[in-house]
Amino acid sequence: MYLRRIISPVAAVVAAVVAAGSLSACSSASSTNETAGEDRPIVIGTTDAELPEWQVLEDLAKKEGIEIEMRNFTDYATPNQSLAEGDTDTNKFQHLKFLSEYNVGNGTNLVPVASTQIYPMPLFWKDHDSLEGIEGQQVAIPNDPTNQARSLNLLASQGLLKLKEDDLLTPTPADIDEGASKVSVAPVDAAQTPSAYGEGKPAVITNSFFERANIDPSQAILYDDPDSPGANPEVMFEPYINVWAVQEKDKDNPKVKRLAELYLSDEVKAAVQKTTGGTTIFVDKPQAELQQILDRLEEEASK
Template sequence: MFLRRVLATTAAVAISATGLAACSSSDSSDSASGDNPTIKVGTTDASKKAWAAFEDEAKKEGFKVEIQNFSDYTTPNQALDQGALDTNNFQHLKFLSEYNKANGTDLVPIVATEIVPLALFWKDHDSLDGIEGQEIVIPNDSTNQGRAINVLVQADLVKLKKEGLITPAIADIDEGASKVKVTAVDAAQTPAAYGEGTPAIINNSFLDRAGIDPTTSVFQDDPNSEEAEPYINAFVVRAEDATNENITKLAEVWHSDAVQAAVSEDSKGTSVEVERTPEELKAIVDRLTEQL
């Protein structure tokens, strides 16, 4: 099995928050108010075409946008909470809920953007036919493991000991009632498993790096299902800016035709546009926070 050929590794990620404390919590909010505002937006993928399109469309609406790129997934929320940013767009609602819970922050989503489905890939196959009895490799990180297991639940390949878990673990799988064996490995190892013929759930970041066509999946989660709601991506602000009309209007530019065309190109057509009210987004975050 693939697992026997995987060497366990531990990666230490250094996170730099240099300069974040230099701005007070009011600095960015002031610049985002009034006419012709300058709005500072944080992300982790500023090189994508969607961000260039977003800047162009924002200018047409009278906004000056400063996009700041971060190399990790923690610093954009730190920068937002400390006032170095007005908003950020890089995370889904589950990640936001976990961050708020762990750090005692009150960051809130205001405009939904999209869901990027998480998918199962099986080399040289175009369906689930014949997959029963196979070992399936999934990422073992906290962000993707529970979602990956629920993908297999939706595919009717895995049964859980208790239904409805948002973030099930391997221990929650009822192996006797399931049709496949599930093995969790480092996310970076999932493309290698796929290359050796093992069915694997691979997130988009590693698909791109491995040159795997995202449209060749044999199954993916349903972006319209309740199970997918935690993975809605959104523009996020501090609680005091939840009703800031300038920031909200800017965030809504993401749904312009030009930006959506660029998002589709970036994701090779796999991203699904999502529009939810701030109230609906908050309700999802509240539900997730309560379940943590």
């Protein structure tokens, strides 16, 4: 029995304050990693280090002589900042769409090593098991640009919303043809969508929050489906492939690549499916193809 090391955001902040005496703080972190030797742990950033699949991965990695050190974050921006500054070696919490927007917005060049999964976007409605009666309702959706856009495309795919243009990758509420739509939307912070659900409103809730709010994923009345007839994979599938990300200089790191392979093992997959109620779609795309998708998304985000 051994104790799994999880570094909290508070500890990370304290460490940063101690090191902040000069502009060399970031480079010092990188230097520490570089001089720690080949046997040092691989530091992984994520937003869900408490989930059991990480322990399964750690056990598998330890058998191969790879030690993992988890660093947990409570928001979506800090893991990439930490990776860009060299405080972590890799992270796994984001899809390619989010990564592209972060790179463009922050001038970074974080790249994918391997794919992991797609978490289908679910619509929940308390005490309902179908879309029947939803016309005229106001649907709570996350207000961050990526999940907001995906939510709008989900509702549009079912004819609940009418968008002014088809196949928009990043639609906003301004793109809704309200007169031709059957529902309206209320963008709120993603963390507040479970509260809207609890109040009886239909709500799009991301996987980061329905599990924490003890909402059974099998109770969703709708999921986006990249395999549905007529679905555009460039809109509904490719942007939302979750990935292992690294600095560009570490794109061929053999330990990170091996961890990515182990993550797609039967043991880890089973743990993930238990957490997500069997809703996860696992994806195994070549690194070069993931980079091509990221390049396309970054080009679109730069317009």
